[in-house]
Every structure is written in C-alpha cells, then in structure tokens.
Amino acid sequence: MGKASTGRIAIRAFHQGSHLTIEIQDDGQGLNYDRIRQRALEMGLVSPVDASSLSEVQLMDFIFEPGFSTAAQVNNLSGRGVGLDVVRAQLHSLQGAIAVYSQPQRGTTFILQVPLSLTIAKLFLCQVGSTTYALLGSAIEQILLPQPEQLRPWRGGKVLRWGEANAEQLIPVLPLKGILPYFAPLTSPADSSTALQGRIVLLRYQDQLIAVEIDQAIGEQELVIRPLDPTIVPPSYVYGGSILADGKLTLAIDTTALAKYVLERQVTQGMGQVRSDKDSSLLGSVTPMRSIGELPSKQTAVGAKILLVDDSLTWRQTLALTLQQAGYLVIQADNGREAMTQMRSHPDFGAIVCDLEMPEMNGLELLHYCRQSSSFAQIPFLILTANTDAENRTAAMELGATDYINKSRSHQELLATVAQLVR
Structure with a gap:
C-alpha cells in the first residue's frame, strides 16, 4: 500500500x-x-x-x-x-x-x-497508621515538622505554639485518625526511607487555624478523583475516591470542609476554642473526637435543643459554648438555607436564635418560612443581630418574631431571654 x-x-x-x-x-x-x-x-x-x-x-x-x-x-x-x-x-x-x-x-x-464529573487535582498524600489519605490543598496553610519547644501538653493532649511572641496562638493538635469517625487499613505503609515523619498539617477555615497530626507526609501527586457511589452517603469532607499508582484505593479529603467540621465539633462536643496567650486564656480542652452517633440525644440533653443560625463562625461558636454551658443542646447553621436542612432533621427545637443578615437566606426569610410551615410555626424565634435599624425590627415582629435583641447584650441577658422563650 x-x-x-x-x-x-x-x-x-x-x-x-x-x-x-x-x-x-x-x-x-x-x-x-x-x-x-x-x-x-x-x-x-x-x-x-x-x-x-x-x-x-x-x-x-x-x-x-x-x-x-x-x-x-x-x-x-x-x-x-x-x-x-x-x-x-x-x-x-x-x-x-x-x-x-x-x-x-x-x-x-x-x-x-x-x-467531567471526574476531577483531576493535585493532592497531598499522607499516611496515618496503615491508611493513606489524599488531601485537597485548598485549606492547607502549612506543613511543618514542629520543634520540641513548639509543642506543649494540655489536658490530656497537646497544643502547638504558633505565631509571633506578641500574638502567639495555642492551636490544639488533633490526630487525623481521631478526627475521622472511621479508620480502616486500605494501603500498605509507605517506605519510611522516602517519607517525612512527624508532620503537622495546619488547616485554615476563615480566621481560625487547626493543627492536624499525621504519621507520614508522602508528597504531592496529581490524581483523578471520582465521586463515590450514590448509595454511599459520605461525610461532608469526603470529596470522593481515587486510585493510587500502585492500584490501591484512597479517600480524597476536602480540607476546607474538614476544618469546618472540626471547628464546629469543638463547640458541639466540648472541645473548646483556640485563643491567643494575649487574652490570658487557653483552649477549653483537647479531647478525641466522637462520632456523630455519640452526640447526646434529646433524652440525655440537660436542656432544650436550640438551633443557632449565624454566618460568623467566631460569634456562633462563642455563643454556642455559652448555651451549652447552660445545659442546652446546640445545633448550628451558617445561613437560613442550612438551617432549613437542620430543622428537617431535628424537628423538636425548643427555640431558634438567628442572625438577621446572612448569605443565601437571611433571618427574615427563614422567619417567614417557619411561620408559613405548620411544623415550625410554633417554635419561638429570636432575632439576634447587630443591626439596630427600627425598620428591620418592625419587619421582624410583623413576620412573627418572638423577640428582637441586639448582639451587644451580655451573655447573661441572652441566656435569660432564651430560658424565657423555651419556657
């Protein structure tokens, strides 16, 4: 031819x-x-x-x-x-x-x-015990091998001293295998001659940092991430699955969602908060994570169940901790749309404490939804906001808000208001 x-x-x-x-x-x-x-x-x-x-x-x-x-x-x-x-x-x-x-x-x-439901991304591979995880680097602030003087024992765990001397933070160091509510050996241990050991991965979510401890840092690889089968409902931080070069399977972890998950459980499961030495206060405690199944039930909670809705993570966590110390079981949401999802899962709230200005769905829109719903119309609804505009207050009360108070109130006043609403 x-x-x-x-x-x-x-x-x-x-x-x-x-x-x-x-x-x-x-x-x-x-x-x-x-x-x-x-x-x-x-x-x-x-x-x-x-x-x-x-x-x-x-x-x-x-x-x-x-x-x-x-x-x-x-x-x-x-x-x-x-x-x-x-x-x-x-x-x-x-x-x-x-x-x-x-x-x-x-x-x-x-x-x-x-x-293109399959995603190709550069992932940071790390090893915990005999399991390899692939971390999406969106929230990874730094990967470091801490010096002995940077670590300090604290309440059964340890914290990382981080930052300049005049603005030093004490960040709880949490083992990755203690954060994830499952731990199964999927791969063989990495070659210790080529892997870096004793690493800490700093993750950032909004203005807060958490330190995740791993056994070994393997390095970066570009991998194809495939969604999990629809019959599997993974945690929010599991982005999908991937196949390593040796044919073994690994889970791809979304570090932004993981950091959010950990910070929210610091409040809901009594882990405390991260504060600076400048405030002369340390984190409340460093304890292993509990799985969702171990959360207190309605029967074992001391007080009523409160839905706390606010897009400010710092404010929401501070207030949630105050409510929990008073004996309430607190469920959090960062906007009205997420609050609707929580309400469908937990229909027995004793009260809703909600910010006014939030993305996706604001407080007035959530209030209108509740008052139009036969299931949620009777739940006391407290608007807690920094907005002092009289028009917003009038609009909220006309829509059916139980009360409308300013965030400048002391926590004692707020607790008294919530107790009255629940009664």
Missing part, C-alpha cells in the same frame, strides 16, 4: 465542552466490514437475511460484542475477542461513550468521551 514498514499509533486527549475526549488513531488496514459480517453470521448475532442489508455503521457495532474477533488465529496477545467489550462497558459505567471511524487501508480512529 506504499506505507512505511513501521506502524503509527497516535493518542490525543483534550477537553471538549463538558467531556474529556480521548482519540486513539492508527494507520493500519481499517475495519474489514465483509469479515465482520461473516463473523457475526458465524456467531449467530444476525440472520442471513438481515446480514446482507446491514450498513457499515451497524456492522461496526458488532466489534464491541463479547468474544467478537475477526482474527484468523488466536495468540497470547489478540484474537480472543476480549478488549473492546470491556472498553465500552467501562465507559457506560462512567456515563461515557465511544465512537469509531474507519477508512479501508488507511486506518481506524476510536474516540472516547468521558464526562
């Missing part, structure tokens, strides 16, 4: 709309449609009457049938009809597709399309 004695295979990959497209092209003899038709007859895939009228496009579909091959002989490499059927099955499992274009004596092109 006048071709070179060496065949050429070209592979190309690129983004095309909402898909990843992969093209594999050769300069071989192309598809032999007569041989495909004959083989389909031999395998009983088509009747003799129908076979004669099949188009090239229809014949092309047979090459994806299990066990289909036009090879005259079977060897260790080919001829068994195993390959293209597996390719199509895998693509279908990814909601992808495959197309074929062929020219006689000039070659064949296979075009694979994969939806």
Whole structure:
C-alpha cells in the first residue's frame, strides 16, 4: 500500500465542552466490514437475511460484542475477542461513550468521551497508621515538622505554639485518625526511607487555624478523583475516591470542609476554642473526637435543643459554648438555607436564635418560612443581630418574631431571654 514498514499509533486527549475526549488513531488496514459480517453470521448475532442489508455503521457495532474477533488465529496477545467489550462497558459505567471511524487501508480512529464529573487535582498524600489519605490543598496553610519547644501538653493532649511572641496562638493538635469517625487499613505503609515523619498539617477555615497530626507526609501527586457511589452517603469532607499508582484505593479529603467540621465539633462536643496567650486564656480542652452517633440525644440533653443560625463562625461558636454551658443542646447553621436542612432533621427545637443578615437566606426569610410551615410555626424565634435599624425590627415582629435583641447584650441577658422563650 506504499506505507512505511513501521506502524503509527497516535493518542490525543483534550477537553471538549463538558467531556474529556480521548482519540486513539492508527494507520493500519481499517475495519474489514465483509469479515465482520461473516463473523457475526458465524456467531449467530444476525440472520442471513438481515446480514446482507446491514450498513457499515451497524456492522461496526458488532466489534464491541463479547468474544467478537475477526482474527484468523488466536495468540497470547489478540484474537480472543476480549478488549473492546470491556472498553465500552467501562465507559457506560462512567456515563461515557465511544465512537469509531474507519477508512479501508488507511486506518481506524476510536474516540472516547468521558464526562467531567471526574476531577483531576493535585493532592497531598499522607499516611496515618496503615491508611493513606489524599488531601485537597485548598485549606492547607502549612506543613511543618514542629520543634520540641513548639509543642506543649494540655489536658490530656497537646497544643502547638504558633505565631509571633506578641500574638502567639495555642492551636490544639488533633490526630487525623481521631478526627475521622472511621479508620480502616486500605494501603500498605509507605517506605519510611522516602517519607517525612512527624508532620503537622495546619488547616485554615476563615480566621481560625487547626493543627492536624499525621504519621507520614508522602508528597504531592496529581490524581483523578471520582465521586463515590450514590448509595454511599459520605461525610461532608469526603470529596470522593481515587486510585493510587500502585492500584490501591484512597479517600480524597476536602480540607476546607474538614476544618469546618472540626471547628464546629469543638463547640458541639466540648472541645473548646483556640485563643491567643494575649487574652490570658487557653483552649477549653483537647479531647478525641466522637462520632456523630455519640452526640447526646434529646433524652440525655440537660436542656432544650436550640438551633443557632449565624454566618460568623467566631460569634456562633462563642455563643454556642455559652448555651451549652447552660445545659442546652446546640445545633448550628451558617445561613437560613442550612438551617432549613437542620430543622428537617431535628424537628423538636425548643427555640431558634438567628442572625438577621446572612448569605443565601437571611433571618427574615427563614422567619417567614417557619411561620408559613405548620411544623415550625410554633417554635419561638429570636432575632439576634447587630443591626439596630427600627425598620428591620418592625419587619421582624410583623413576620412573627418572638423577640428582637441586639448582639451587644451580655451573655447573661441572652441566656435569660432564651430560658424565657423555651419556657
């Protein structure tokens, strides 16, 4: 045919709309449609009457049938009809597709399309015990090997001294395996000769830091992250799953969501807060995390259940701690829309304490939703805001707010108001 004695295979990959497209092209003899038709007859895939009228496009579909091959002989490499059927099955499992274009004596092109629900990202791999985790670096502030003088024992745990002398923070050091409510060995331990040991990963969420302790830092790798099966409902910080170079599985952890998860549980599970030495106060306690299943139930809570809605994490945590110390069980939300989700999960709130100005859904919108709902209309609703505008107060009271007070009130006054609402 006048071709070179060496065949050429070209592979190309690129983004095309909402898909990843992969093209594999050769300069071989192309598809032999007569041989495909004959083989389909031999395998009983088509009747003799129908076979004669099949188009090239229809014949092309047979090459994806299990066990289909036009090879005259079977060897260790080919001829068994195993390959293209597996390719199509895998693509279908990814909601992808495959197309074929062929020219006689000039070659064949296979075009694979994969939806971009798969994410390709650079992940920081770390080891905890015999488990490898892949951390998305969005919230990673720093990875450090602390000096002995930077660590200080505190209430059964330890804290990291961080920052300049005049603005030093004491950050609780939490083992990653103590944060996650599950711990299963998925991979073999990394080679200690190449991994850095004794590391702390600093995570930032808004204006707060947490220190997560890992056994080994393996390094960064670019990996494909695939969503978990819809039948699995993972925690908010599990972004998906990935396959490492050695074929082992790992979970991809969203560090922003993980930091938020930890900081919220510092309040709801009595872990305390991170404060600076300048304030002459240390964090309340450093205790291992408890799983969601260990949270106090309605029966074991000392007081009523309070829904606290505020987009300021610092203010919300401070107030939540005050309410908890008074015996209330506090559920938090950072905007009205998240509060609606919490209300559907916990319909027995004794009171709702809500900020006025929040993203996505503000306090007035949440109040209107509650008063229009037969399930939540009777729950006392307290607007707690820094906004002193008389018009907002009037609007809130007309919508059905039980009370409207300013954030400048002391915590003792606030506790007295909440106690009155719950009664």
